[in-house]
Amino acid sequence: MPALRILLVGMSTMFSDIVVQALAAHASVEVVAQLQHGERVDVKSERSAPGLVLRGLRPGECETAIGAELLKCFPTATVIMFSTDSRHAFVHRVQAARVPLNDVTLDRFIHAVLSNIAPRNGVDVPP
Helix, strand or coil: CCCEEEEEECCCHHHHHHHHHHHHCCCCEEEEEEECCCCCCCCCCHHHCCCEEEEECCCCCCHHHHHHHHHHHCCCCEEEEECCCCCCEEEECCCCCCEEECCCCHHHHHHHHHHHHCHHHCCCCCC
């Protein structure tokens, strides 16, 4: 069973650990890289590209523009960006421009990933 490949950008270690551990309880996951804002990721091939990009937003950043830019880099991935306080998340995909998750909870986040992202990336999700 292939793992859900995750790229983490601009997220605190504690928050990214919580998110990755929560996903790992439901599906096989592999963290491709954990980057700070401004760092570049070197993806050698489409097989090594992430299926999920998680990015923390900084104050004043435009999630729509950043989501579009990340989708240009990773067109097969789903991009989820978290507001600065991590209470809201925005899901970007090539097929659907944006899906807001207002007052996001860990359960709602897991549901969004497992129902929308994992199956598109060949990850088998147990019932």
